[in-house]
């Protein structure tokens with residue numbers, strides 16, 4: 001049932017292309033795009049690019065999660081850090097991160113470092129905000145309960161604050177994964193020799209719209225399954241939590 | 246010899262300025278070892294506040310709270326508390342929750358598991374060891390909370406309306422269990438309730454608090470033993486004491502409403 005609207009959309013696309021509603025240069029046909037995708041998968045060419053891209057996205061997102069959780073927890077427990085960090089974070093939040101890529105390249109070179117850094121910066125904010133909110137809303141009774149059972153002030157962070165914040169952190173990480181993929185592609189538009197963003201950009205540049213769309217669809221499908229996989233993994237690992245959906 | 250617990254002229258005010266709430270006003274209470282003191286009073290009279298002060302979670306605005314002659318400076322495993330709302334750790338299983346305090350003491354795993362098993366049996370939760378709190382009923386959660394508190398072997402048990410949200414049968418069973426545990430280990434218990442019958446069925450001494458700001462209005466010593474069964478309920482002395490206490494509480498409930 002869930003797949004029906006998607007199939008209808010594809011049918012409409014193919015019909016529009018076949019009946020020439022839009023010229024082929026503006027809208028390649030779905031079958032051409034599918035054929036391109038099939039060719040890329042069969043030749044195996046796409047896998048190397050996929051691996052390069054996901055290594056960058058994974059590294060950037062991983063750094064953001066580690067740093068973001070640590071920063072969010074510290075901000076939630078220490079007023080001084082919160083006051084110092086809040087204006088900085090709020091200023092960074094609305095900045096379009098891909099616009100920072102040229103600057104990062106000057107600082108960190110045109111290789112993987114600058115790409116990973118931009119991805120990490122873009123992913124950091126949703127993780128920090130989610131961790132901070134989660135850690136701030138810890139039930140006082142749980143803190144008291146832990147203190148009355150011998151947990152020291154220092155261990156509270158590990159024993160109570162972090163686990164209570166986990167559901168919110170997990171939601172923040174989910175947003176971060178989506179952002180990582182978006183920023184990844186922009187970061188690969190400039191100065192990459194490998195990667196899905198690079199492929200999309202080079203096909204686009206030579207007008208090979210069907211090949212370009214094939215890569216976009218591949219990326220969208222990977223993103224979708226990654227998200228499904230992440231949610232399924234969370235449900236298993238966090239069986240103690242009642243997820244909303 | 247110093248009392249187990251000695252409260253003198255304890256005042257507790259929440260907030261400051263015109264919005265301040267006087268929760269407790271001049272509480273004097275001495276509790277001896279092995280006493281089971283129940284506290285009854287109208288809603289909002291400061292019963293929870295009193296337990297939080299003894300637990301060391303809050304500091305009094307004025308007055309002193311001493312535990313075996315030493316001023317209470319903060320929470321500690323010598324005072325176990327069961328909160329009014331279930332306050333289990335949702336990310337720990339029944340086993341993890343009951344063993345929480347033992348883990349924090351750094352107890353070896355084998356010893357810890359043995360003690361956890363003992364308390365799982367005590368509160369009749371065999372077969373639910375690996376369940377999480379959200380998979381349990383309210384009564385089961387409260388039994389876990391009780392076991393979690395008892396497993397730390399505190400000197401003093403603080404219980405804040407622990408059975409307030411439970412159905413009548415579960416409540417009766419748990420009351421009997423708490424009385425049995427108290428008899429077995431003769432711990433000192435401070436037990437808050439709004440249920441006069443529960444107060445008399447459990448307490449060796451019953452404290453009635455006034456409407457807010459909370460003061461100690463009257464104390465009743467239960468002069469007869471209730472034993473382990475249900476026979477005491479047919480005892481005219483039980484009914485008579487219950488009635489006297491209810492009349493005292495009722496005045497305060499009406500005062501709180503006025």
Ligand SMILES: Nc1ncnc2c1ncn2[C@@H]1O[C@H](COP(=O)(O)OP(=O)(O)OP(=O)(O)O)[C@@H](O)[C@H]1O
Nearest residue numbers: 259260266268287288289290291292293294295457
């Ligand atoms: N954190 C707080 N800040 C301000 N006022 C508070 C706070 N906690 C309690 N109070 C007030 O202090 C008074 C006593 O509260 P407390 O929770 O101790 O009452 P209680 O006797 O336990 O009531 P109940 O039987 O309904 O649980 C109440 O009037 C309440 O509004």
Ligand SMILES: [Mg+2]
Nearest residue numbers: 292293294329
């Ligand atoms: Mg209360």
